[in-house]
Amino acid sequence: MNLTLRVWRQSAPDARGSIVNYEANDISPDMSFLEMLDVVNERLTERGEIPIAFDHDCREGICGSCGVMINGAAHGPMRGTATCQLHMRSFTDGDTITVEPWRARAFPVIKDLCVDRSAFDRIIAAGGYVSANTGGARDANEILIPKENVDTAMDAAACIGCGACVAACPNASASLFTAAKITHLGLLPQGQPERYRRALRMVTRMDLESFGGCTLFGECQDACPKEISIDTIARMNRDYLKAVMIAKAEPDSTTA
DSSP: OOEEEEEEEOSSTTSOOEEEEEEEOSOOTTSBHHHHHHHHHHHHHHTTOOOOOOOOSOSSSSSOTTOOEETTEETOSSTTOOGGGOBGGGSOTTOEEEEEOOOOTTSOEEETTEEOOHHHHHHHHHHOOOOSOOOOGGGGGGSOOOHHHHHHHHHHHTOOOOOHHHHHSTTOBOHHHHHHHHHHHHTSGGGSTTHHHHHHHHHHHHHHTTOBOOOOOSHHHHHOTTOOOTHHHHHHHHHHHHHHHHHHHSTTTTTO
């Protein structure tokens, strides 16, 4: 396959960026998108040019670090697929492919396709944990949990924190990410002690991180490589509203 890449290049956070064209020739359709970028970078290095900076780690759709906009779509054209799982057979010989970083105020560009997603870390630190002793592996079967709750919690826990939901949302909202973390802990017995404090603290932190508000467009769930449902946002909103009411009635209960 012979392709033309239009790649966003930006040397530093405060530098002016621009789209630069590259020819990607003799690309195997069995390569992943990241393998294709590796080949392009090897050729740039051989010519003495600076390679394209992009984030990656596991290359198995688990870590969430690989996300980029591909032809205007978060992670590219395939549903339920992270960038590292996208194969070049999804494109056609002769295609022009535009590759850009996530575009969101809360995700400032570090270099080229790399963005700073530490805002997600701060949301997790605000309340994405449990204090209850969960016991050992053999204790898991001792607490009976309705299968529906288990399945819903596991679906939400599949979130890899890639940021595609933010990048796809017209408002750059982080509600799907935050809701997934709140939901999967809030549905399980071990997550109950901090349930409402968690919702209040994580939503408050999200609002402080320059993300936009959620208006339920639904692009987030379409772009999510783990296909997490916006139903989690409804759960988050219910817990948050209850947390606000509890905080008004019992000021110490949600801050302790």
